[in-house]
Amino acid sequence: MSTDFTPALQQAIEALLREGKEPTVALVKSRLNQSVPMPLIISALQRWKKNGKVPKIEIIEKVKDADARIEALEAQVRVLTQRLDALEQHSKNNSES
Structure with missing residues (x-):
């Protein structure tokens, strides 16, 4: 079983960009409508800044x-x-x- 956080992170970053704000970890976290682990937010934001898009970010739970x-x-x-x-x-x- 896995939880895909990519859409939530993408929406948060896009909302900030529409407002003319530079996405930061704190701003992205404040815009999320679900709980996302901080390391995943940091990783997504770093990769977004490098590549211009949010990578697939998910947690796969061990069975x-x-x-x-x-x-x-x-x-x-x-x-x-x-x-x-x-x-x-x-x-x-x-x-x-």
Whole structure:
């Protein structure tokens, strides 16, 4: 799975240029409508200044192996079970009062 930030970065830079402003990291970041990691903004801006266009900027998320996914799910089930137990205990205490 990947997240492509190229369109958002392109729009931010183009908006600044239309306003007659020189795109900087801070200005581009302020114009983004989604969270983009700072290193990606810096890289995109450097490459845009060198080549005149925004390169494809994306993050490719690593797929967890089955064991890691199972461990994460088991941990989540433990937390949810504890929360459910606490809610049931709270409900039981309130009904006895």
